[in-house]
Amino acid sequence: MLIRLIIICVTLDPPSNPDTMKSTALLALLAMSACAWAGDQEIALNIRDHRFEPAEIRVPAGQKIKLVVHNQDKTPEEFESHELNREKVIPAGAKVSIFVGPLAPGKYPFFGEFHEKTAKGMIVAE
Amino acid sequence: MLGSAIIVFRETFEAALIIGIIAAVTRSLPGRNRWLALGVLAGIAGSGIVASLAEWISNLAEGTGQEIFNAGVLGIAAAMLAWHNIWMARHGAQLARDARQLGLAVREGNREMSALALVIALAVLREGSETALFLYGLLAGGSQTLADVLAGGALGLAAGAASGYALYSGFVHIPARLFFSATSGLILLLASAMASQMARFLAQADFVPSLATPLWDTSWLLDDQSTLGRFLHTLVGYEAMPSGIQVLFYVATALLILGGMRLARSRPPLLATS
Secondary structure, three states, X not given: OHHHXXXXXXXXXXXXXXXXXXXXXXXXXXXXXXXHHOOOEEEEEEEEOOEEXXXXXXXXXXXXXXXXXXXXXXXXXXXXXXXXXXXXXXOOOOEEEEEEOOOOOEEEEEEEXXXXXXXXXXXXXX | OHHHHHHHHHHHHHHHHHHHHHXXXXXXXXXXXHHHXXXXXXXXXXXXXXXXXXXXXXXXXXXXXXHHHHHHHHHHHHHHHHHHXXXXXXXXXXXXXXXXXXXXXXXXXXXXXXXXXXXXXXXXXXXXXXXHHXXXXXXXXXXXXXXXXXXXXXXXXXXXXXXXXXXXXXXXXXXXXXXXXXXXXXXXXXXXXXXXXHHXXXXXXXXXXXXXXXXXXXXXXXXXXXXXXHHHHHHHOOOOOOOHHHHHHHHHHHHHHHHHHHHHHOOOOHHHHO
16 A cells, blocks of 8 residues: 555646645545555454454455454454465464465355364455 | 465465474573463464554555565564674584573573574564465455364464474484584575565665666576465565566675674684683
């Protein structure tokens, strides 16, 4: 996102008169807010009683996704997925971000390594 | 108990293999055992500290503190290994073999050992802090008794240590003639593997793009969760489904170290004159 912003800043020509200066400033503001809003899609994932909620997440293929995982249990968990190539410890009560993708269409199972029997989930990219 | 033993084994396996390799590589350096022990102990102490700060670290940088920490640890370890290989290329196999006889080499050897002890400490730190968190979670979960957790942990630790020792004893039986090139080749791949893991953490925290996830999929051939897969993952960085950025970091690191070694080799070693 930072790189995108820099590109926008660089491509904006220096203003020559007050009118274009105003519109340029407006454009830059719009571009910045657009970047902030059109950022990566955020998806909330909770861990409660050693289970993922929701257990199935549908995401658009070809886009980077930000998973915001909130561990509501009193014990740590490790989010792991071989298919997504991700691995991360989430301490008790912590809320962490995990970026995945962009993904090709398909199913990507994940699990909690510390409670493998119950903590299972799946990302479906379509 | 078995469940905790398996997870502790998985976590300690990687650190144990790294210790095994470094112990083999440094077998003729003076004061080696002291340095190795120092590395392991520092790593264990650090594990406790990192585990107790886990929540704080996780919350840093909008929930990506853990990735930054891991990437930093891996980057330092890879740099130390790179430095080792370049140092060895400069001073040659001769020095490594005769280090004990060369009084002058002790200071150099200590510098060398301190760098490698740091690699060990960092490997133990990374795996150890996760193990500590996991075991703590088992206890806090209340489903297992302290005795169960300790017994499982000890079993897993013993199995991990045994695999590290097995690798070590395999290595020290390599003929001296081949030893130098075998170990520097292995260290080169180990450092590249660490760089690739570092890239994965950086992509996970969105500091670098993943570039193609995955670039290829060889899980039909060798699953990286199998024992052999895990072994090769630690040693040479094998991954069944790597992202493009990991392959890029891997190749770039290998080329940089090879270039450094070649450059070092072309200059006369300092110690040869004394």
